Amino acid sequence: MLSLEDIPGFFAxxxxxxxxxxxxxKYLFETDQDPRxxxxxxxxxxxxxxxxRPGREEDLRGRFGAKVVELNELKEGQSGVRSQESGxxxxxxxxxxxxxxxxxxxxxxxxxxxxxxxxxxEGPFYCPGIETIKWIDLELPSTFxxxxxxxxxxxxxxxxxxxxxxxxxxxxxxxxxxxxxxGEFAELAYLSWVGGLDIAKDDEMLGDMEWSPLTTRAQVAGxxxxxxxxxxxxxxxxxxxxxxxxxxxxxxxxxxVEGGANAVMVNGVFTGFSxxxxxxxxxxxxxxxxxxxxxxxxxxxxxxxxxxxxTKIQRLAGADMIGLAGFGERMKCPDEEVAANxxxxxxxxxPIAAALPIPGGSDWAGTLPKVFQxxxxxxxxxxxxxxxxxxxxxxxxxxxxxxEAWEAVKRGVPLDSYAKDHEALKVALxxxxx
Amino acid sequence: MLSLEDIPGFFAxxxxxxxxxxxxxKYLFETDQDPRxxxxxxxxxxxxxxxxRPGREEDLRGRFGAKVVELNELKEGQSGVRSQESGxxxxxxxxxxxxxxxxxxxxxxxxxxxxxxxxxxEGPFYCPGIETIKWIDLELPSTFxxxxxxxxxxxxxxxxxxxxxxxxxxxxxxxxxxxxxxGEFAELAYLSWVGGLDIAKDDEMLGDMEWSPLTTRAQVAGxxxxxxxxxxxxxxxxxxxxxxxxxxxxxxxxxxVEGGANAVMVNGVFTGFSxxxxxxxxxxxxxxxxxxxxxxxxxxxxxxxxxxxxTKIQRLAGADMIGLAGFGERMKCPDEEVAANxxxxxxxxxPIAAALPIPGGSDWAGTLPKVFQxxxxxxxxxxxxxxxxxxxxxxxxxxxxxxEAWEAVKRGVPLDSYAKDHEALKVALxxxxx
Numbered sequence: 001m002l003s004l005e006d007i008p009g010f011f012a013x014x015x016x017x018x019x020x021x022x023x024x025x026k027y028l029f030e031t032d033q034d035p036r037x038x039x040x041x042x043x044x045x046x047x048x049x050x051x052x053r054p055g056r057e058e059d060l061r062g063r064f065g066a067k068v069v070e071l072n073e074l075k076e077g078q079s080g081v082r083s084q085e086s087g088x089x090x091x092x093x094x095x096x097x098x099x100x101x102x103x104x105x106x107x108x109x110x111x112x113x114x115x116x117x118x119x120x121x122e123g124p125f126y127c128p129g130i131e132t133i134k135w136i137d138l139e140l141p142s143t144f145x146x147x148x149x150x151x152x153x154x155x156x157x158x159x160x161x162x163x164x165x166x167x168x169x170x171x172x173x174x175x176x177x178x179x180x181x182x183g184e185f186a187e188l189a190y191l192s193w194v195g196g197l198d199i200a201k202d203d204e205m206l207g208d209m210e211w212s213p214l215t216t217r218a219q220v221a222g223x224x225x226x227x228x229x230x231x232x233x234x235x236x237x238x239x240x241x242x243x244x245x246x247x248x249x250x251x252x253x254x255x256x257v258e259g260g261a262n263a264v265m266v267n268g269v270f271t272g273f274s275x276x277x278x279x280x281x282x283x284x285x286x287x288x289x290x291x292x293x294x295x296x297x298x299x300x301x302x303x304x305x306x307x308x309x310x311t312k313i314q315r316l317a318g319a320d321m322i323g324l325a326g327f328g329e330r331m332k333c334p335d336e337e338v339a340a341n342x343x344x345x346x347x348x349x350x351p352i353a354a355a356l357p358i359p360g361g362s363d364w365a366g367t368l369p370k371v372f373q374x375x376x377x378x379x380x381x382x383x384x385x386x387x388x389x390x391x392x393x394x395x396x397x398x399x400x401x402x403x404e405a406w407e408a409v410k411r412g413v414p415l416d417s418y419a420k421d422h423e424a425l426k427v428a429l430x431x432x433x434x
Numbered sequence: 435m436l437s438l439e440d441i442p443g444f445f446a447x448x449x450x451x452x453x454x455x456x457x458x459x460k461y462l463f464e465t466d467q468d469p470r471x472x473x474x475x476x477x478x479x480x481x482x483x484x485x486x487r488p489g490r491e492e493d494l495r496g497r498f499g500a501k502v503v504e505l506n507e508l509k510e511g512q513s514g515v516r517s518q519e520s521g522x523x524x525x526x527x528x529x530x531x532x533x534x535x536x537x538x539x540x541x542x543x544x545x546x547x548x549x550x551x552x553x554x555x556e557g558p559f560y561c562p563g564i565e566t567i568k569w570i571d572l573e574l575p576s577t578f579x580x581x582x583x584x585x586x587x588x589x590x591x592x593x594x595x596x597x598x599x600x601x602x603x604x605x606x607x608x609x610x611x612x613x614x615x616x617g618e619f620a621e622l623a624y625l626s627w628v629g630g631l632d633i634a635k636d637d638e639m640l641g642d643m644e645w646s647p648l649t650t651r652a653q654v655a656g657x658x659x660x661x662x663x664x665x666x667x668x669x670x671x672x673x674x675x676x677x678x679x680x681x682x683x684x685x686x687x688x689x690x691v692e693g694g695a696n697a698v699m700v701n702g703v704f705t706g707f708s709x710x711x712x713x714x715x716x717x718x719x720x721x722x723x724x725x726x727x728x729x730x731x732x733x734x735x736x737x738x739x740x741x742x743x744x745t746k747i748q749r750l751a752g753a754d755m756i757g758l759a760g761f762g763e764r765m766k767c768p769d770e771e772v773a774a775n776x777x778x779x780x781x782x783x784x785p786i787a788a789a790l791p792i793p794g795g796s797d798w799a800g801t802l803p804k805v806f807q808x809x810x811x812x813x814x815x816x817x818x819x820x821x822x823x824x825x826x827x828x829x830x831x832x833x834x835x836x837x838e839a840w841e842a843v844k845r846g847v848p849l850d851s852y853a854k855d856h857e858a859l860k861v862a863l864x865x866x867x868x
Contacts, residue, residue: 107612205555297738
């Protein structure tokens, strides 16, 4: 436990620091202590918890200590503050504090598990005096950024490979998500590609399953892809889910690519962000990281790690496509948070290429105008599952309903007007528009 | 979205199922819907979300659907129910439900990332009608258990190797946790071993750092260990933290072991449970998985994944020693939860060996009697950091204070009486007993 006299050792002015040596970690926390003491404890616990050996004249805080560089108390109603009590805080009078901490990155190096252990490990989450805490943002200096690979293909490479310009990518998650035989799967994928999809993908529950071995699925879906490319005259992508134990990722990537997949997906959180980075170093095709699992630590407003941090980590780890909880009530994610995640995929970030953001969750043709309006530009993947593969006239019509919805958006025509002489869209509106 | 008529397809009697084909997943959730509908949605979303192709006569739920086998509504005050609202539930009248779901394990196989994606992925955490949800327990059938390796050495191997019988293991986390040079680190470890520690370990913030390269640290700490073994006549363990990117784990394990470490540690959550399992398959020494990071999803009572599930996953992945949030106010973990985690390391579990539970958090000599009383037996590791390495008379006295506290416990003597003629314990009580 720190005492008041220890506080100054954990505070610094930004101008006193060589910021190239620090990552900036932003937290929101609640405390019933002196906020400066709590913030100093947060620094101490995440870095030099015991900064000297008894009986020695030394102070390790200078080189190894994390330091508060900004501290603000938030008032009820300010951004990030919720009136309800969440997270088990005991004191109704606790104060809500936002801090930025400069943490020397030589404490962990350019290693994701070590960075995460410092920023979101035992220190911050069991810090004396701090009731609830959420790690909300992360900024990395340019020299440190250069030690990460980032996306290999990125948004630019995806646009080039798939010849998709001036519009969102159209992406379909083949449904039923589990239980189909590889041939059944490939048929649905084929039908969706010829209807206009750029990318047909495995659900995140798929993988190398005994009832749908990856090699077989990649072969038949790969053949279906080539057929769809020949017939449509457009490049297509089969995105295979290779989520598995980490020592199977490279072999499965190779099997998928040799079969005919031209992109692979892993579930970043549960496979591990470090495993994603490992895969990035060996991958020959674009990678998608799916957001499944992110909710367990990001969904609550006052506790855990923000989805923004998770998005940045996945881009750093090298995901070319980043799945995100998207707009709409089902995904329980405020619009501003979705927008911030999309921006975090795209913003200039030193040598780290932009990734394609794919906000998702119960979208279909009818939600495209609103999603486009909320995103504000075309640099995103528009993803649908049941809206394509649950379309009563089949996946070709399902995919066409997305294309037609986009045509309507481009022309500034309301969907129901445009649907009058566009059958696929019309049926989609009738089926899913309830 | 399911309708009421879909419900029966997602319910089953246990007696109707071959339980060897299913894992049992227990959840606590809040809903303002018909609880049976919400529970059926939870099954649907985590398995066959769209269970047929349009226009086909098929129903994939039989083979692939998850099924509710138990459903109970909890009343205020019952186990697991908290009166405060946590997790953003909107409706003060929501109902608190506990369900057990039988999920067919051929949907994911014996792959941790896939199992976790099914049980704690997009399905459960964005399920329509469910406000907040916590995955609280997991049971695996015996045939499925046999496809996991589990601990290689386990509690039994550790007792044999370290010749520790009829008492807890004494473990010290060398402090200052970061910033020491390898030689300084080794000196402190040596001093703690000769004072009576069985295991001196790296803090979870350590790794292969530029200011303390693992190879060098393992060499000097390994030499110090051999010296302490010779002088004390007892086996000692140096437990090296090798947390790093997953493709560095095996090389670092090898460097550590060749240097002189005889156990290694990773931070399970952030390195990834699958990476832990990968390491288990190649490791030549016992493994510890540290709990850092577990809090981000387990600390809240009504949301996320319970620490019990995390403990079981780490044992399944092959950790011989499992670090746990321990007793005491700082760790914000109720006593019953700590006890359940300890038991989950030790309970008979088919072919999966027992692991050594290491509940930790601000323990020192003075807390040993209470921790022993709460555990109720000697099958645990008693771990201390500042209580050993912050002892004013040095780490030898710090380690001795633990040994002396244990002697007092064995004799049924209160610590302050025993301290009268045991100097190390006396100074510890004076220093940390405030």
